[in-house]
Amino acid sequence: MSLTVPFKQVDVFTEKPFKGNPVAVVNFLEVDESGVTQEELQAIANWTNLSETTFLFKPSDDKCDYKLRIFSPRSELPFAGHPTIGSCKAFLEFTQNTTATSIIQECGVGAIPLTISDGLISFKAALADYEAISNEVIANYEEAIGLKFVTAPALLHTGPEWIVALVEDAETCFNANPNFGMLGRQTKQNDHLGIILAGPKKTSSIKNSYEMRAFAPAVNVNEDPVCGSGSLALARYLQELYKFEETTDITISQGGRLDRDGHIIASIKKEANGSTSYHVAGHAITVIDGKIKL
Template sequence: MSRHLPFKQVDVFTTVPYKGNPVAVINCMGIDESEVTKEQLQSVANWTNLSETTFLFKPTDGKSDYKLRIFTPVSELPFAGHPTVGSCKAFLEFTNQSESQETRTFHQQCGVGSVELTVSPGKISFKAAQTAIEELDDAVVAQYEAALGISTVAKPKLLRVGPNWVVLLTDDAQACYNANPDFAKLAEIDASHGHSGVILGGAKGDGEHSYEMRAFAPSLNVKEDPVCGSGALSFIRYLQELNGYSEPTEISISQGGRLGRNGQISGLIKTKSGTTTTYHIGGDAVTAIEGQILL
């Protein structure tokens, strides 16, 4: 049975509409998840043609505030960053919870388990624990460098954060911004190794821990993601691997300039007692479209 469900399109990692990364969010909390099929959800995601479309359902784990299912135009993801931030923003609005001055905690159930979110004035952030990081063969690194047309200043690594991102650090922010990838080659390399895509970063000269970042996922039909939360998570985890920060460290990331966007991502690395490290990615979000969608 088809029905019209509440729908929002939220622009993420920006305070200015149309300068961040949009996510389509459909509120399915008023129906049972068994009433819709994966094929139906995938059809909607294919139609919106955004990098991700999400569906809010009632939680089933007994501890979360909502369950989130995340789809690219071609497949379902266990987790993604900017959809997590944008969907939390939509959840607050769908449930008439105004953004107060006090900091509040919410939990999102998704394919990687329960994700903790912190909502504070001007920022929604999610917390991730230690994530898997793996070495890459030199031959694979050379393939990526050739496809990107860049050289790296540190050994690239594979980060498994839901999506499987290959993270590369190049000379500086300008080299990152100027990169002109061969998307066909990138898609071929990613597909042959089971990678989701590439995160490319370069340090800025205007301040400590400030970076330009880009995200490429042509094998997922997303040549360049304007502002990428899971990519930012992978990037700050990679920086921690390189630099071994022992004190809480804030990382500022800009993304999207080549696509006419101006995304701003806030990263935070926290290490407790030198053993437990958590990673936090956040930013602002603004609703650009509201209405109903047929499902």
């Protein structure tokens, strides 16, 4: 491969540069996808060394605005939350689209609808399934995290496979110090990506407000600064736990232990047909805008 293409690095779930979760976005909209190999994309993602690097291609489905391929430094992912929002922000800037209020992204889990309103970019989840786990697995995770969970954790299928666990309050969550070696072994053994740990902000004036952390040492990410798919997993878990009967917003803060200041709104929406859908929203800001030579 020998070409020069537009490149951006976008900070997601923040309005302050360097306080969110960055994603690298490479613009291959004018490049034939068949001319780029899996190995070449993986090499770029390994080089950027961010939790995710994404590649924008022309969609194969005419209903979609673009096709997004998402890579960690080690492998391709079917979906990830903050790269979805950050890549939408980059796409709008690459195409100089200042008026769009809706976008459809094609990716490994299907078509993802996004909305843009007042600076917030929101995506609707294609997958948010709940699965109970055994008491033995729960006990192993409690040992690895070093805390007792206040409700039974569960496995949430959101693209990534997250275990979601609640602790007593936001302070307990913030102060948790997992044994990352043990946690990495447990998640790898059980074929889980990692653990979403959350605690309610009991003194907050905002209803349904949580501190959240995301641990994925099995894929070399001890702690993800601000996690979109994890916030989706938390919202779906809370719906299973509390059976919200009306549309409900879950306000999430994340990243303080890593000197970040991430803010996410995860919404549980009741549709007109009686079904429940899950949405994640946040701001995004471009911090690097240039070109990459390949």
